[in-house]
Amino acid sequence: MTSPVKELSSRRYIYQGDPLLTPPPADLMVILDKYRGQRDALMTVLEELQDHYGYLPQQGLQYAARELGFPLSQVYGVATFYNLFQLKPPGRYIVRVCKGTACHVNRSGEILAMIKTKLGIGEDETTPDGMFTLQTVACMGACSLAPVVVVNDRTYGRMTPEKSTAMLTELHDEAAMEVKV
Amino acid sequence: MTPMIRVGMSTCGLAAGAGAVYTAIDTYLHRRQLSVTLQPTGCVGACHREPLVEVVVDGASTLYGPVTPERVSLILDQHFGGRGRGVSPDWIVSRRADRTDYPFLGRQVKVTTPLCGVIDPHSLEDYLAYGGYQGFKQALKMTPEQVIQAIKDSHLRGRGGAGFPAGMKWDITRQQRGSDKYLICNADEGDPGAFMDRTMIEGDPHRLIEGMLIAAHAIGATRGYIYVRAEYPLAVKALRLALQQAREYGMVGQNILGSGMNFEFIIKEGAGAFVCGEETALMHSIEGKRGMPSMRPPYPSEHGLWGHPTNINNVETYASTPSILLNGPTWFASMGTPKSGGTKAFALTGAIQNSGLVEVPIGMTLREMIFDLGGGCKNNRAFKAVQLGGPSGGCIPASLLDTRIDYEDLKATGAIMGSGGMVVVDETTCMVDFARYFLSFTQDESCGKCVPCRIGTRKMLNLLTRISHGHATGADLERLLTLCETVRVGSLCGLGQTAPNPVLTTLRYFKDEYLAHIEEKRCPAGACEIDERQADNGRPLAHRAPAARAEAAL
Ligand SMILES: Cc1cc2nc3c(=O)[nH]c(=O)nc-3n(C[C@H](O)[C@H](O)[C@H](O)COP(=O)(O)O)c2cc1C
Ligand code: FES
Numbered sequence: 001m002t003s004p005v006k007e008l009s010s011r012r013y014i015y016q017g018d019p020l021l022t023p024p025p026a027d028l029m030v031i032l033d034k035y036r037g038q039r040d041a042l043m044t045v046l047e048e049l050q051d052h053y054g055y056l057p058q059q060g061l062q063y064a065a066r067e068l069g070f071p072l073s074q075v076y077g078v079a080t081f082y083n084l085f086q087l088k089p090p091g092r093y094i095v096r097v098c099k100g101t102a103c104h105v106n107r108s109g110e111i112l113a114m115i116k117t118k119l120g121i122g123e124d125e126t127t128p129d130g131m132f133t134l135q136t137v138a139c140m141g142a143c144s145l146a147p148v149v150v151v152n153d154r155t156y157g158r159m160t161p162e163k164s165t166a167m168l169t170e171l172h173d174e175a176a177m178e179v180k181v
Numbered sequence: 182m183t184p185m186i187r188v189g190m191s192t193c194g195l196a197a198g199a200g201a202v203y204t205a206i207d208t209y210l211h212r213r214q215l216s217v218t219l220q221p222t223g224c225v226g227a228c229h230r231e232p233l234v235e236v237v238v239d240g241a242s243t244l245y246g247p248v249t250p251e252r253v254s255l256i257l258d259q260h261f262g263g264r265g266r267g268v269s270p271d272w273i274v275s276r277r278a279d280r281t282d283y284p285f286l287g288r289q290v291k292v293t294t295p296l297c298g299v300i301d302p303h304s305l306e307d308y309l310a311y312g313g314y315q316g317f318k319q320a321l322k323m324t325p326e327q328v329i330q331a332i333k334d335s336h337l338r339g340r341g342g343a344g345f346p347a348g349m350k351w352d353i354t355r356q357q358r359g360s361d362k363y364l365i366c367n368a369d370e371g372d373p374g375a376f377m378d379r380t381m382i383e384g385d386p387h388r389l390i391e392g393m394l395i396a397a398h399a400i401g402a403t404r405g406y407i408y409v410r411a412e413y414p415l416a417v418k419a420l421r422l423a424l425q426q427a428r429e430y431g432m433v434g435q436n437i438l439g440s441g442m443n444f445e446f447i448i449k450e451g452a453g454a455f456v457c458g459e460e461t462a463l464m465h466s467i468e469g470k471r472g473m474p475s476m477r478p479p480y481p482s483e484h485g486l487w488g489h490p491t492n493i494n495n496v497e498t499y500a501s502t503p504s505i506l507l508n509g510p511t512w513f514a515s516m517g518t519p520k521s522g523g524t525k526a527f528a529l530t531g532a533i534q535n536s537g538l539v540e541v542p543i544g545m546t547l548r549e550m551i552f553d554l555g556g557g558c559k560n561n562r563a564f565k566a567v568q569l570g571g572p573s574g575g576c577i578p579a580s581l582l583d584t585r586i587d588y589e590d591l592k593a594t595g596a597i598m599g600s601g602g603m604v605v606v607d608e609t610t611c612m613v614d615f616a617r618y619f620l621s622f623t624q625d626e627s628c629g630k631c632v633p634c635r636i637g638t639r640k641m642l643n644l645l646t647r648i649s650h651g652h653a654t655g656a657d658l659e660r661l662l663t664l665c666e667t668v669r670v671g672s673l674c675g676l677g678q679t680a681p682n683p684v685l686t687t688l689r690y691f692k693d694e695y696l697a698h699i700e701e702k703r704c705p706a707g708a709c710e711i712d713e714r715q716a717d718n719g720r721p722l723a724h725r726a727p728a729a730r731a732e733a734a735l
Binding site: 042043078099105145153 | 192193195196197228229231370371372373374375376379411412413414449450451452453454455466467468469470471472528529530531532536537538568571602604606610618619622626628
């Protein structure tokens with residue numbers, strides 16, 4: 001799909017012998033190559049980078065800017081504007097507690113508080129063992145099952161503080177099982 | 182006819198455990214070697230009874246919910262002659278195909294969601310079997326002007342919040358000079374507590390595609406962007422698949438159905454910014470920039486994506502058009518009120534008994550909606566207010582429940598129609614805290630471009646926090662009102678302009694609660710954490726806590 005605006009240069013960046021400026025790793029290059037020359041692709045590129053790495057590593061952003069010809073300021077501008085982009089590596093499970101209106105009215109605050117004490121971390125923090133990252137989200141669209149907690153791709157509806165503790169234990173066990181196998 | 186079993190597998194169904202139920206049914210059918218069609222569908226809307234299973238045998242339909250894997254064999258035995266031990270009546274939602282025995286479903290009139298929960302959203306054949314793409318084919322037989330006239334005659338208004346007449350918007354975009362025109366579908370659905378667009382896309386994605394094709398023909402657009410929020414992975418998946426199917430069927434690409442029309446779709450995923458629902462911010466986001474709004478006019482119809490004339494509508498607006506062309510504008514207009522035709526979908530949530538998606542003719546009263554369909558508040562609590570339009574909207578108290586759900590009537594109460602979020606709160610919710618909740622949302626989501634919104638919402642939030650903690654004085658209330666006015670008048674985009682609405686409406690209808698916090702240092706709903714020492718100040722000396730008494734005596 002070509003973009004309807006004036007094309008950016010689609011030439012690859014030439015790295016001339018500067019040891020700091022090595023070309024991007026092959027896996028990153030595959031992603032960047034897809035969007036070369038498309039001025040409107042920045043968000044899509046970042047979304048794909050995040051899918052690939054789980055977050056947006058600093059080097060990935062630098063390479064994206066350099067390879068695709070965006071000013072680094074614009075890349076950072078976009079990466080920091082949208083809530084979904086993460087600049088820090090997340091834990092194995094990203095626990096997202098909904099604090100949308102329907103969930104708020106159905107006391108999602110109590111669930112958030114419970115998970116915070118159980119994990120001993122605050123919002124946007126990761127447990128030291130790298131297992132859980134805690135986040136809040138504005139609404140997952142499952143409001144009729146409020147309060148809602150989403151862990152990676154799994155949505156848990158009709159939550160209570162008790163159920164959320166059970167959920168954390170279950171996830172812990174699940175991870176432990178996988179390590180053994 | 183082969184019996185049919187439908188399982189609602191939308192985001193809501195899966196969250197309630199529909200996956201395990203589906204597997205249990207599949208196992209049962211295999212074990213009994215029954216020839217039954219097992220079909221995953223979208224959501225019929227009765228989310229409060231999910232997981233939902235519909236069994237259709239010889240045209241008789243029974244809807245069950247909530248179904249658990251353990252209940253599966255008991256339920257299916259009833260229909261397929263196993264041991265047939267009793268099914269608890271509590272598991273049955275409805276026994277009649279027209280659902281008149283369950284008002285939540287029976288009283289709905291479905292124009293944009295008739296196939297949600299009925300067809301397999303991943304099957305184009307299913308959509309075609311129910312008259313899919315006939316509306317578009319009808320449109321192709323008409324001239325663009327005729328199509329626009331039909332939409333105008335139908336009195337269809339934009340469903341994204343502002344309620345601008347859709348036909349008129351299409352006409353303006355059509356009349357712009359310049360060859361490349363674009364369509365955008367706004368599926369950002371940022372209003373927390375709303376899920377109409379999600380349900381529609383997950384349950385019946387082809388209807389949106391068809392609606393956009395109709396608009397493309399009418400406007401002469403060549404390219405359509407669907408901006409869908411990334412929090413809806415299932416909707417994105419359903420759309421991608423549907424587009425691929427539509428392309429294979431000849432509905433997308435070059436020379437569509439031999440008509441000479443060319444049209445391409447592009448899906449753009451949002452990345453979790455509420456302000457991107459605002460049309461100019463959304464366009465910047467599509468252009469790959471920070472999603473910050475710009476001044477209007479010029480409106481997108483004149484100067485939109487990359488400067489091209491761009492028609493932007495909500496999912497529901499587009500999804501209404503196939504039926505309009507198929508059944509005629511008069512049919513559609515006859516369902517609503519004189520100024521706004523048709524039906525509107527609402528996400529009924531919060532402290533309500535029957536939460537879920539409801540589509541009703543415009544003009545139904547709030548009372549009918551909340552009590553006849555919604556079944557009133559959960560846990561026998563008393564109804565306090567209903568909040569419409571999310572962070573841009575307002576609260577309507579019990580005394581105004583006979584208000585009709587219509588753009589003008591709702592506006593007169595200080596609330597708005599909004600995009601369809603309808604959150605019910607009961608006596609345990611403190612209205613000051615509720616207003617504070619919305620302000621913390623808008624303050625968080627303000628993009629920071631203009632000062633009144635960036636700083637004003639923060640100051641408003643601070644004042645509301647003071648009030649809810651019992652630290653405020655009467656002068657703070659005055660300040661709050663002045664700020665509301667400043668932010669409303671001075672903000673660049675709709676986010677700031679409407680941010681005061683939750684405060685203004687709660688102040689209008691629940692002023693006594695504000696005063697109780699300020700003067701008596703008391704939260705009538707018992708929801709706020711009043712600073713104990715402040716609380717003491719309002720009480721007679723003898724009733725104060727010992728420490729405070731000692732302090733006051735000094
Ligand atoms: C802060 C803000 C958020 C908005 N969010 C949405 C949204 O999530 N979905 C939507 O369709 N319209 C939203 N709108 C309204 C759009 O700007 C625009 O009016 C609408 O998409 C036009 O479509 P319609 O005429 O079909 O309603 C929002 C507006 C503002 C100011
Ligand atoms: S408000 Fe929590 S899922 Fe919508």
